[in-house]
Amino acid sequence: MRRKTRQIHVGDVLIGGDAPIAVQSMTTMYTRDVDASVAQILRLEEVGCELARVAVPERIDAEALGAIKRRIHIPLIADIHYHPDLALIAIEQGVDAVRINPGNLLNGRESFEKIVRAAQAADVAMRIGVNSGSIDGLDRKGEEMRKISVKLLDDGTFVKSDPAEERRREREELVGRMVAKALEYCGWADDLGYTNYKVSLKSSNVMTAVEAYRKFAAACDVPLHLGITEAGTLVTGAVKSAIGFALLLADGIGDTIRVSLTAEPEEEIPVAYEILRSLELRSRGVTFVSCPSCGRVEIDIMTIANEVEKRLAKVQTPIQVAVMGCLVNGPGESSDADVGLSGGRGKGMIYRKGKHIRTVPEDQFLDAVLQEVASQLPEWEANLIYPAGGELGKLSFGRTRKTGIAGQIGESVTASSAPLAPHPTTAGASATAVAEPETPKPSGKRGKPLPILPSDN
C-alpha cells in the first residue's frame, strides 16, 4: 500500500498523496545555453519526462531560467548548491521548484530561511536534498572503524572483528545521521509555516539509500523524491536504480523518481517508466516483451526488437507488444499481448489481442507490427510511429545466427526489406497529420569549461 503523505505541487504537477509517481530528469547542457537546454527539455517531454531539473552553478545560469521556463511545458526545477542568492534569483525567474541541500548552503539556516520565505511568497516548491556524501566527518569515521579489524584482548588472544557487522554498524550510523539532518531541515521549514517541500536522502550505495528512505518514511508524512546518486552508466545505473526503487516502491515509499545515468537524460525516462510499469504503479507507454533468443531463433530478433522498441518510444497509450524469435514458444507470449509477432523462418505470425490475424513475410515484420500498434492508438500517436509521409524506411536484417542452407555452407545471410508501404490509417491522412513539434537545434553539448562543483544528482 502507498505510504500516506501530504500532497505538494511543483508547478501543476502534484507530488505525494494519491498523485501518480512523477518521473523526472536533469539536463546535461549548460543552463546558460538556453537553446540547448530548451531543446533537451523538449526531447525529454516527448518521451514522458514530467519534471525537468537544471544545474545552476553561477549567476549567468540563474538568469537564464526565465527564458528556459517560457519555452517548455513541464515544471522547471533549479538545482542550487552553496549560494542562496542563486536560489533567490531562480525564484524571481519563475522556476517551479528549487532543490537545496541546507547542509552545504553558505550561512546554513539563515540562508535557508531566506530561500523558504521567498519560495513561500512565490508559491514555489522545494526539494530538501540530503546526500550521504555531505554528512560531516562520516567518511573519516568510517576509515577509523575499518582500521580496527583485529583486537588484542586482555588474555593475550586476538579477536578479528566481523567486517559485515562493522559495515552494518557504519551504515546504521550514517543512515541515522542522514535522517536526523533531513528531519532537522524539515523542522526549519515547518517553523516558518512552509510545507510545499519534498525530501531526498541519496547515496551511491543502494542499501544505504534504501535504509535512509525507509527510516525517514516511518518518521513523517513528507513526500519523497527517490534517487540513487552517481548510479553509473546505462546498465549499471539502471540496475542499481531498479533495485533501490523497487525495494522502496514495493513498500509504498516514493512519490517522484529520477533514474540517474551517465548517459543522455532521454535514456533515463524509459528506464523510470519500465520500473514503474513492472511494479504496476504506472501504465504509461509500451510494455515491451521480447525473447532473449536461443538456439531455436529463426529471425534477426535483436534488430527487430530494438527497432520496434525505438519506434514506439514516444507512445503514451498503455499497450503490450511482444516480439518473439521462433514458432515454438513465440505464439504463447505473442498471443498474450495486444500486438504480437511470432517470427519463423522467412515468415511470421501477427497477433492482435490474442488472435492470429495474419502471416507476413520476413521483410514485412517491422511494418506489420507497427501497423497493428498504430491501429490501436489515437491518430496523433499513430502519427508518431508513421510520420506524415507514411514512409517507414528500410530496415536491414543481419541475422544473428546463420540459418538454413546458407548457414550450413557458411554464407552470411542478410536481407533488406523492400520500401515499406504507407500505413492505411495514415496514408490518406497526411493533410491532417500532426507534425512533430519543431525543436531548436542544440548549439553544442558543452561550451567553455566551467569550474566543477559537487552536485547531488
Ligand code: SF4
Ligand atoms: Fe528461443 Fe523461441 Fe524462446 Fe525466443 S521464443 S527464446 S527463439 S525458444
